[in-house]
Amino acid sequence: MAAGWLAVWSVAVAFWLMFKPWPYPVVTTLAALTPWAAIRMVRRDPELSLFEAQNNPGSGNLTLSWAMPSIALSIPSFQQHFVDFGGLLAVAAGLGALLWTTMLLVDTHGRNLMAMTFAAVIAFAWGWGVISTVDVLVGRGDFKVVEGLVEDADAPTRRNGPSLYVSATINGRRETFDDLPVSRGVYALHPIGSSVCVEIHKGLLGSRHVYAVTCPLV
Numbered sequence: 001m002a003a004g005w006l007a008v009w010s011v012a013v014a015f016w017l018m019f020k021p022w023p024y025p026v027v028t029t030l031a032a033l034t035p036w037a038a039i040r041m042v043r044r045d046p047e048l049s050l051f052e053a054q055n056n057p058g059s060g061n062l063t064l065s066w067a068m069p070s071i072a073l074s075i076p077s078f079q080q081h082f083v084d085f086g087g088l089l090a091v092a093a094g095l096g097a098l099l100w101t102t103m104l105l106v107d108t109h110g111r112n113l114m115a116m117t118f119a120a121v122i123a124f125a126w127g128w129g130v131i132s133t134v135d136v137l138v139g140r141g142d143f144k145v146v147e148g149l150v151e152d153a154d155a156p157t158r159r160n161g162p163s164l165y166v167s168a169t170i171n172g173r174r175e176t177f178d179d180l181p182v183s184r185g186v187y188a189l190h191p192i193g194s195s196v197c198v199e200i201h202k203g204l205l206g207s208r209h210v211y212a213v214t215c216p217l218v
Contacts, residue, residue, distance in 0.1 A: 002041060003048060007061040010034050014072035021076070028133050031073045035066035035099060035126060043106050050107045051115035066103075070122045073129025080136060080209045081180050087205025088131050095127030096120070136209060139201040146170055147215060148198045150190050154179065162187035164212045168198045180212040189214060 013034055017027050042048045042062065050062050082088065100123035104116065148168030156162040162184060167176045177198065182190075190196045190212070197215040200208055 003061040003065070006034075006037060006041060006065045010038075010065040010068045014068040017069075017072045018075055025137065028073065028129075031069040032126070032130050032133075034069040038062045038065040039102055039106050046108055049109040050103050051109065051112075051119065067122050070126035070129065073133065074125040075129075076136075077128060077132040079181055080132065081177060081211070082132070082135075082203075083177070083208040083210060085203075085207045088135060088203070088207050089128075091131045091205065092124060092127035095130055096124035097127075099123040099126055131204075135203040135207060136201075139203040139209065143199055143201040145197050145199050145213075145216075148177075148196055148212075150192050150194050150196050151176070153187065153190075153192055156184060156187070164190060164196065166196055166198055166212050170200065177210050177212075180210060182212050186212060186214055 013027065013030050017031050021027055038050060042050055048062055050066060100120050103119055103123070146168050148166040150164050151167050152165035154160070154163045154165075161181055163179045163181050164187065165176070165178050166180055167174060169175075180198075186196075195215065197213050199211040199213050201210070203209055
C-alpha cells in the first residue's frame with residue numbers, strides 16, 4: 001500500500017517538475033529525494049524490491065518511484081547549453097554510483113544484469129539532474145553578455161523547439177555555440193547573418209551554460 005502511494009507521489013513530482021516547475025528549488029529537491037524514499041522503504045521491508053523482481057509485491061511500484069523522478073530531474077538540462085562540463089559529468093557519475101551502489105546493497109531481489117544496467121543508467125540521470133540543477137542555480141547571477149553572429153538556425157518542429165548556431169568573440173577568442181535552444185520569439189527576430197547576444201553564465205568546476213538572447217536596447 002505504501003509503495004503504491006509512493007508511486008503516485010513520484011509521478012506527481014515528475015510531472016510537476018516537467019510541466020510546472022515552480023517553486024523550482026522545492027520541486028527539484030523533492031524529485032532528488034524521492035528515490036531515496038524508495039530505498040528507505042525497501043530497507044524497512046525486505047520483501048519489496050526496487051527492480052520489479054518477480055513475485056515481490058509492490059516491486060513494480062517502487063521501480064516507478066525511483067525511475068520517474070530521476071528521469072524528470074535530468075530533463076531540464078536538455079534545455080540548457082553546457083560548455084566545458086567534464087567536471088560536472090565526473091560529479092554526476094560519482095553521485096549516480098552512490099545511488100546505484102546503495103540500491104544494490106539494500107535490495108536482495110531481482111539483481112539480474114538487465115535490471116542493474118537499467119538502474120545504473122537511471123542513477124546517472126539522477127546524478128546529472130542533481131549537479132546540473134545546482135550548477136544552473138548557482139550560476140544564475142554570475143554572467144556576462146557578448147554580441148555574437150547567427151551562423152545557422154534550426155526551425156522548430158513538432159518534437160523540438162527552434163535553435164541557433166552562434167559565434168562570438170570571448171576574451172579575445174572566437175567561439176562557436178551550436179544548437180542553442182531559444183524561444184520562438186528570439187528565433188523569429190534573429191535570421192541567419194544577424195546579430196544576437198550571448199549570455200554566458202559561470203558554473204561549477206569550470207563549466208559554463210550559454211543562452212542566446214535579444215540584445216538589450218541601448
